[in-house]
Amino acid sequence: QLTTGQPNVCIVGAGPAGFYTAQQILKGNPNAVVDIYEKLPVPFGLVRYGVAPDHPEVKNVINTFTQTASKDRCTFIGNVTIGKDISIADLQKAYSAVVLSYGADNDRLLGVPGENLKNVISARSFVGWYNGLPQDIDLQVNLDVEKAVIIGHGNVALDVARILLMPIDLLKKTDISQHSLDALSKSRIKEVIVIGRRGPLQVAFTIKELREMIRLPDCKPVLSQADFIGVDKLIQDLPRPRRRLTELMYKTCMEPTDKDVKLWKTAQKSWSLSFCMSPLEIFGDKDVTGLKLGINKLQGEDLVKQSAILTDQTVDMSCGLVLRSIGYKSIVIDPDIPFDTKSGTIPNKDSRVEGKPGMYCTGWVSTGPVGVILTTMNQAFETGKTVVKDINDGILDLTKPGKSDIFNILNSKGVQTVSFKDWENIDQFEVKQGEDVGKPREKMVDISQMVSVAKK
Ligand code: FAD
Incomplete structure (x- = not known):
């Protein structure tokens, strides 16, 4: 009975595509648990690191992402690089569905x-x-x-x-x-x-x-x-x-x-x-x-x-x-991910990664670096609906254990993860640093400092 149990879904990349997909899955299935892995100790992808500093209004989407991350069934796991700290094979063993939304980090x-x-x-x-x-x-x-x-x-x-x-x-x-x-x-x-x-x-x-x-x-x-x-x-x-x-x-x-x-x-x-x-x-x-x-x-x-x-x-x-x-282009973060090097994207049909049941992709890693956050949102909502449909249609294995196995690996490797609460410590620290110099925030730029402030 692989189709009864709890849908454990993981998302790779905490940018807009990841958060909007999570939002849709949590809404679409009342039992689904969603874990969002992010390589940086801080969430929000290009909303934090791409959107221009003089466009603060664009960053308001962060409020919606924060609401999603604050839900009981959602866990942000920062400071974990998928493909390095944890492999895609590890994720596939642990999760019913793996959604890749790791953006387009490289340039043409x-x-x-x-x-x-x-x-x-x-x-x-x-x-x-x-x-x-x-x-x-x-x-x-x-x-x-x-x-x-x-x-x-x-x-x-x-x-x-x-x-x-x-x-x-x-x-x-x-x-x-x-x-x-x-x-x-x-x-x-x-x-x-x-x-x-x-x-x-x-x-x-x-x-x-x-x-x-x-x-x-x-x-x-x-x-x-x-x-x-x-x-x-x-x-x-x-x-x-x-x-x-x-x-x-x-x-x-x-x-x-x-x-x-x-x-x-x-x-x-x-x-x-x-x-x-x-x-x-x-x-x-x-x-x-x-x-x-x-x-x-x-x-x-x-x-x-x-x-x-x-x-x-x-x-x-x-x-x-x-x-x-x-233009930006994506990279292969793990050899188990099919990749079209010409277009710099993961080949997929309606977000389902070709030849990889239970693997999905969304956002810039799937479309290439086109459009604005709204475009990414609309696509990610569709991805979320697709995952929910596959859960409901009994296509996915719902007996997978979820994050416990992954945390065992991370602990054995000594990787210090950053939770959403930890990120809120960073957030408060940065806002305070900004206040002192008349800015909305002064971002921390050193990863080890971020982690140490996170854990305070
Ligand atoms: P991203 O936002 O890039 O998120 C991907 C996330 O995955 C990142 O957090 C990254 O750290 C993480 N990641 C990468 N590799 C790994 C890994 N191996 N393991 C774990 N995590 C990983 N849109 C607007 O609407 N308004 C704007 O003003 C605007 N300005 C922009 C300015 C710039 C310079 C750029 C480049 C884009 C801008 N956009 C803007 C577009 C918008 O940023 C994108 O539509 C959106 O961010 C794409 O979302 P994404 O989640 O696919 O990718």
């Missing part, structure tokens, strides 16, 4: 010569650096330069541009990590060029982030009129969010208001969007000094989906910092 490379030069940095590491992600706090970024190039036209690119150009007095009031605040306050950067391989109709950032860039104090947007000629005629036919976004770019470039023009006249800094360019080479001796960019033409019937084709024209551009923001 440009694959061009010069990518290893100093001050060519991945946006992922830069974001980790300013958000206090322990693995990135020692990032060597030289801001004693005037011009930065960001490669990529997504929201992360604009987040990074905004942080580089934002007045320090505004940044000071956020939960940005102190080491990066210190470095940014000495920054000489006054020009940021955001480069994309396609045109204005294909950008991947959204209107909120664009609007914030346009309204950045003391900073002028520079858009080339040549890129927008004729765009007004196409706007009407675009789907609504794309139409509004394109309209805003068009107006900023072609029809700025008198107020804007007056404001931008005195601006000390600037940022620009460059279109239809792909990096071919990054120059420099030790430090980066510039790039060679190939000029692209666009091809394809559907305007919004047009693709970039490299021409033989090139242009050289000087700069002292290059940030690569062309």
Whole structure:
């Protein structure tokens, strides 16, 4: 009788995908027990370590996650790296269902010569650096330069541009990590060029982030009129969010208001969007000094989906910092997880991992790094429903013992786990540290310090 008993479900990764899946399973099955494993001593994934410090409202989802974690049938088990401290095989032995939601921790490379030069940095590491992600706090970024190039036209690119150009007095009031605040306050950067391989109709950032860039104090947007000629005629036919976004770019470039023009006249800094360019080479001796960019033409019937084709024209551009923001990708954390190295995701059908009964995946590890928290939430809810359905359909083995076996292994290895109550000690400590300097929180950046504060 494998189908009667208690459904013990484990989730790997305490980001939005993990928490929303847990929420749905707990709601959908009154007997299910859900354990969430997280490699860091702190929960919430990219909500803590990705979302920009000046977007505190986005982090309100943490309240919902906290409610989920506070339920009797839910246990947060932090400071445990699956694939290192505990294997997937161990989890499969202990749990009726294993849900993988460990995100996309790695970044994509440009694959061009010069990518290893100093001050060519991945946006992922830069974001980790300013958000206090322990693995990135020692990032060597030289801001004693005037011009930065960001490669990529997504929201992360604009987040990074905004942080580089934002007045320090505004940044000071956020939960940005102190080491990066210190470095940014000495920054000489006054020009940021955001480069994309396609045109204005294909950008991947959204209107909120664009609007914030346009309204950045003391900073002028520079858009080339040549890129927008004729765009007004196409706007009407675009789907609504794309139409509004394109309209805003068009107006900023072609029809700025008198107020804007007056404001931008005195601006000390600037940022620009460059279109239809792909990096071919990054120059420099030790430090980066510039790039060679190939000029692209666009091809394809559907305007919004047009693709970039490299021409033989090139242009050289000087700069002292290059940030690569062309997407995140997942890694294989354990050889027992099927993985598609090309797409950087776990192959699955409706969240069920192909060829692995009882194994599920959700969030960025299953879709790739696309969409916002809301997208992740909708998908994770569906994953939760799928797990509940499989429990109810008698597909899963409900005689598995759950976390007791795992704790035996962790104890034998001397791994110190962090519970949700322990995390609340860290949380309170950080908020207190922040209060002292007028910030909503000062994040701890040292894992052993986090663990010791957690256990107080
Ligand atoms: P993640 O949030 O990455 O969570 C994965 C978790 O798994 C992490 O906690 C990680 O530590 C853990 N993990 C990894 N490996 C292991 C392992 N081996 N063992 C145990 N645990 C492991 N969306 C918005 O709506 N608004 C925004 O303003 C916004 N800003 C963003 C800014 C940046 C820079 C980025 C990258 C994304 C942003 N997003 C934003 C998107 C949003 O963060 C994602 O949609 C969402 O976080 C994806 O959730 P996830 O759970 O799949 O991944």
